[in-house]
Amino acid sequence: MSPKKPQLSVHDQLKLFPIFENLDEELIRIIESRLVHKSFRKNRFIYKIDDPAEQVYFLVKGNIKIGANSLNGKEVIKSIIHPEATFGEMAIFGLETRESFAICIENDTKILEMSAANFIELMEKYPALANNVIRILSRKLHFAEKRIESLVFKDARERIIDFLKDSAKNFGKQIGYEMLLKHSLTQQDIANFTGTSRQTVTSVLNDLKKSNQIYFKRRSILIRDMTSLS
Secondary structure: OOOOOOOOOHHHHHOOOHHHOOOOHHHHHHHHHOOEEEEEOOOOEEEOOOOEOOEEEEEEEOOEEEEEEOOOOOEEEEEEEOOOOEEOHHHHHOOOEOOOEEEEOOOOEEEEEEEHHHHHHHHHHOHHHHHHHHHHHHHHHHHHHHHHHHHHHOOHHHHHHHHHHHHHHHHOEEEOOEEEEEOOOOHHHHHHHHOOOHHHHHHHHHHHHHOOOEEEEOOEEEEOOOOOOO
Protein backbone atom coordinates (compact mmCIF):
# COMPACT_ATOMS: atom_id res chain seq x y z
CA MET A 1 0.00 0.00 0.00
CA SER A 2 1.42 3.38 -1.02
CA PRO A 3 1.83 5.93 1.79
CA LYS A 4 -0.76 8.66 2.06
CA LYS A 5 0.27 12.11 0.94
CA PRO A 6 0.67 14.53 3.84
CA GLN A 7 -2.33 16.81 4.21
CA LEU A 8 -1.55 20.42 3.37
CA SER A 9 -2.35 23.22 5.77
CA VAL A 10 -4.99 25.72 4.65
CA HIS A 11 -2.20 28.27 4.27
CA ASP A 12 -0.35 26.03 1.81
CA GLN A 13 -3.57 24.99 0.04
CA LEU A 14 -4.38 28.63 -0.70
CA LYS A 15 -1.08 29.04 -2.54
CA LEU A 16 -2.25 26.39 -5.05
CA PHE A 17 -5.21 28.52 -6.16
CA PRO A 18 -4.45 30.60 -9.27
CA ILE A 19 -6.39 33.50 -7.76
CA PHE A 20 -3.89 33.62 -4.85
CA GLU A 21 -0.80 33.02 -6.98
CA ASN A 22 2.34 35.04 -6.11
CA LEU A 23 0.72 36.89 -3.20
CA ASP A 24 2.92 37.72 -0.23
CA GLU A 25 2.74 35.73 2.99
CA GLU A 26 1.08 38.52 4.95
CA LEU A 27 -1.84 38.71 2.53
CA ILE A 28 -2.23 34.92 2.47
CA ARG A 29 -2.47 34.94 6.28
CA ILE A 30 -5.09 37.70 6.15
CA ILE A 31 -7.12 35.79 3.56
CA GLU A 32 -6.88 32.61 5.64
CA SER A 33 -8.18 34.42 8.73
CA ARG A 34 -11.32 35.57 6.89
CA LEU A 35 -12.31 32.22 5.42
CA VAL A 36 -15.12 29.95 6.62
CA HIS A 37 -14.69 26.18 6.17
CA LYS A 38 -17.66 24.15 4.96
CA SER A 39 -18.31 20.55 3.90
CA PHE A 40 -21.13 19.27 1.69
CA ARG A 41 -22.46 15.92 0.57
CA LYS A 42 -23.33 14.89 -2.97
CA ASN A 43 -26.35 16.67 -4.52
CA ARG A 44 -26.30 19.46 -1.93
CA PHE A 45 -26.64 23.01 -3.25
CA ILE A 46 -23.97 25.56 -2.40
CA TYR A 47 -26.40 28.16 -3.68
CA LYS A 48 -29.55 28.23 -5.78
CA ILE A 49 -30.85 30.61 -8.43
CA ASP A 50 -32.14 33.85 -6.85
CA ASP A 51 -30.22 33.29 -3.60
CA PRO A 52 -28.46 36.43 -2.33
CA ALA A 53 -25.00 36.77 -3.90
CA GLU A 54 -23.01 37.54 -0.78
CA GLN A 55 -20.11 35.07 -0.81
CA VAL A 56 -17.11 34.06 -2.92
CA TYR A 57 -16.13 30.37 -2.87
CA PHE A 58 -12.89 28.41 -3.19
CA LEU A 59 -13.10 24.68 -3.89
CA VAL A 60 -10.63 22.53 -1.95
CA LYS A 61 -12.00 19.02 -2.60
CA GLY A 62 -14.67 17.51 -4.86
CA ASN A 63 -16.33 18.79 -8.03
CA ILE A 64 -19.24 21.19 -8.53
CA LYS A 65 -21.70 21.87 -11.33
CA ILE A 66 -22.63 25.46 -12.15
CA GLY A 67 -25.84 25.58 -14.14
CA ALA A 68 -29.31 26.85 -14.82
CA ASN A 69 -32.61 25.51 -16.13
CA SER A 70 -34.10 26.21 -19.56
CA LEU A 71 -37.71 27.30 -20.02
CA ASN A 72 -38.74 23.68 -20.51
CA GLY A 73 -37.00 22.67 -17.27
CA LYS A 74 -33.94 21.04 -18.81
CA GLU A 75 -30.72 21.45 -16.87
CA VAL A 76 -27.94 23.34 -18.65
CA ILE A 77 -24.44 23.00 -17.21
CA LYS A 78 -22.43 26.18 -17.66
CA SER A 79 -19.20 24.91 -16.12
CA ILE A 80 -17.66 22.17 -14.01
CA ILE A 81 -15.61 23.45 -11.07
CA HIS A 82 -12.58 21.43 -10.00
CA PRO A 83 -10.34 21.77 -6.93
CA GLU A 84 -8.25 24.94 -6.60
CA ALA A 85 -10.83 26.93 -8.56
CA THR A 86 -12.87 29.96 -7.53
CA PHE A 87 -16.60 30.31 -8.16
CA GLY A 88 -19.43 32.66 -7.26
CA GLU A 89 -17.07 35.58 -7.83
CA MET A 90 -19.67 37.71 -9.61
CA ALA A 91 -20.81 38.65 -6.10
CA ILE A 92 -17.85 41.05 -5.97
CA PHE A 93 -19.04 42.87 -9.10
CA GLY A 94 -22.46 43.98 -7.87
CA LEU A 95 -24.54 40.88 -8.65
CA GLU A 96 -27.28 40.93 -6.02
CA THR A 97 -28.83 37.49 -6.58
CA ARG A 98 -27.49 34.30 -8.13
CA GLU A 99 -28.30 33.69 -11.78
CA SER A 100 -27.04 30.08 -11.64
CA PHE A 101 -27.02 27.24 -9.16
CA ALA A 102 -23.98 25.47 -7.73
CA ILE A 103 -24.42 21.84 -6.69
CA CYS A 104 -21.96 19.22 -5.41
CA ILE A 105 -21.43 16.11 -7.50
CA GLU A 106 -19.26 14.28 -4.97
CA ASN A 107 -19.49 13.38 -1.30
CA ASP A 108 -17.18 15.10 1.17
CA THR A 109 -16.92 18.25 -0.93
CA LYS A 110 -14.86 20.84 0.93
CA ILE A 111 -15.16 24.57 0.32
CA LEU A 112 -13.71 27.76 1.73
CA GLU A 113 -15.90 30.86 1.55
CA MET A 114 -15.41 34.56 2.18
CA SER A 115 -17.93 37.37 2.24
CA ALA A 116 -17.94 39.45 -0.94
CA ALA A 117 -17.55 42.58 1.20
CA ASN A 118 -14.34 41.24 2.75
CA PHE A 119 -12.98 40.18 -0.62
CA ILE A 120 -13.70 43.60 -2.15
CA GLU A 121 -11.91 45.26 0.75
CA LEU A 122 -8.81 43.12 0.15
CA MET A 123 -8.88 43.80 -3.61
CA GLU A 124 -8.96 47.54 -2.97
CA LYS A 125 -6.05 47.33 -0.53
CA TYR A 126 -3.90 44.82 -2.45
CA PRO A 127 -3.55 45.46 -6.22
CA ALA A 128 -1.83 42.08 -6.74
CA LEU A 129 -5.03 40.30 -5.69
CA ALA A 130 -7.14 42.54 -7.95
CA ASN A 131 -4.82 41.74 -10.87
CA ASN A 132 -5.21 38.01 -10.21
CA VAL A 133 -8.99 38.36 -10.20
CA ILE A 134 -8.90 40.13 -13.57
CA ARG A 135 -6.63 37.41 -14.99
CA ILE A 136 -8.94 34.61 -13.77
CA LEU A 137 -12.05 36.31 -15.14
CA SER A 138 -10.31 36.84 -18.50
CA ARG A 139 -9.64 33.11 -18.71
CA LYS A 140 -13.26 32.32 -17.87
CA LEU A 141 -14.48 34.77 -20.51
CA HIS A 142 -12.20 33.18 -23.11
CA PHE A 143 -13.52 29.73 -22.17
CA ALA A 144 -17.13 30.96 -22.42
CA GLU A 145 -16.47 32.40 -25.89
CA LYS A 146 -14.99 29.08 -27.03
CA ARG A 147 -18.05 27.22 -25.76
CA ILE A 148 -20.40 29.56 -27.62
CA GLU A 149 -18.42 29.07 -30.84
CA SER A 150 -18.52 25.30 -30.32
CA LEU A 151 -22.31 25.30 -29.83
CA VAL A 152 -22.80 27.41 -32.97
CA PHE A 153 -20.28 25.92 -35.39
CA LYS A 154 -19.72 22.29 -34.34
CA ASP A 155 -21.94 19.23 -34.45
CA ALA A 156 -22.78 17.05 -31.45
CA ARG A 157 -19.94 14.56 -31.98
CA GLU A 158 -17.34 17.33 -32.26
CA ARG A 159 -18.65 19.01 -29.08
CA ILE A 160 -18.45 15.77 -27.11
CA ILE A 161 -14.92 15.08 -28.36
CA ASP A 162 -13.89 18.65 -27.52
CA PHE A 163 -15.24 18.09 -24.00
CA LEU A 164 -13.14 14.93 -23.65
CA LYS A 165 -9.99 16.63 -24.96
CA ASP A 166 -10.37 19.78 -22.84
CA SER A 167 -11.16 17.78 -19.69
CA ALA A 168 -8.22 15.42 -20.24
CA LYS A 169 -5.85 18.29 -21.04
CA ASN A 170 -6.80 20.24 -17.92
CA PHE A 171 -7.48 17.45 -15.40
CA GLY A 172 -6.22 14.17 -16.87
CA LYS A 173 -3.15 12.10 -16.04
CA GLN A 174 -0.63 11.26 -18.75
CA ILE A 175 0.23 7.55 -18.99
CA GLY A 176 2.62 7.13 -21.92
CA TYR A 177 0.68 8.13 -25.03
CA GLU A 178 -2.60 7.63 -23.20
CA MET A 179 -4.50 10.08 -21.01
CA LEU A 180 -6.59 8.93 -18.03
CA LEU A 181 -9.50 11.16 -17.05
CA LYS A 182 -11.17 10.40 -13.71
CA HIS A 183 -14.49 12.14 -13.21
CA SER A 184 -17.79 12.16 -11.31
CA LEU A 185 -20.06 13.04 -14.22
CA THR A 186 -22.95 11.02 -15.56
CA GLN A 187 -23.52 10.78 -19.29
CA GLN A 188 -26.51 13.08 -18.73
CA ASP A 189 -24.14 15.65 -17.18
CA ILE A 190 -21.90 15.47 -20.26
CA ALA A 191 -24.98 15.93 -22.45
CA ASN A 192 -26.13 18.94 -20.41
CA PHE A 193 -22.66 20.47 -20.72
CA THR A 194 -22.26 19.89 -24.46
CA GLY A 195 -25.82 20.79 -25.48
CA THR A 196 -26.58 17.27 -26.69
CA SER A 197 -28.72 14.37 -25.45
CA ARG A 198 -27.75 11.47 -23.22
CA GLN A 199 -28.46 9.08 -26.07
CA THR A 200 -26.05 11.00 -28.32
CA VAL A 201 -23.32 10.95 -25.66
CA THR A 202 -23.79 7.19 -25.21
CA SER A 203 -23.65 6.64 -28.97
CA VAL A 204 -20.49 8.74 -29.46
CA LEU A 205 -18.67 7.16 -26.50
CA ASN A 206 -19.57 3.65 -27.67
CA ASP A 207 -18.42 4.49 -31.21
CA LEU A 208 -15.09 5.83 -29.91
CA LYS A 209 -14.69 2.71 -27.78
CA LYS A 210 -15.51 0.42 -30.72
CA SER A 211 -12.82 2.14 -32.83
CA ASN A 212 -10.36 1.74 -29.91
CA GLN A 213 -9.91 5.48 -29.46
CA ILE A 214 -11.09 5.41 -25.85
CA TYR A 215 -11.93 2.95 -23.10
CA PHE A 216 -14.38 4.02 -20.42
CA LYS A 217 -15.91 2.84 -17.18
CA ARG A 218 -18.38 4.54 -14.86
CA ARG A 219 -15.95 7.03 -13.31
CA SER A 220 -13.04 7.12 -15.77
CA ILE A 221 -12.23 7.55 -19.44
CA LEU A 222 -8.93 6.45 -20.99
CA ILE A 223 -8.04 8.29 -24.20
CA ARG A 224 -5.67 6.18 -26.29
CA ASP A 225 -4.09 9.05 -28.22
CA MET A 226 -5.09 12.70 -27.76
CA THR A 227 -3.71 13.73 -31.16
CA SER A 228 -5.78 11.21 -33.13
CA LEU A 229 -9.05 11.38 -31.16
CA SER A 230 -11.76 12.29 -33.66
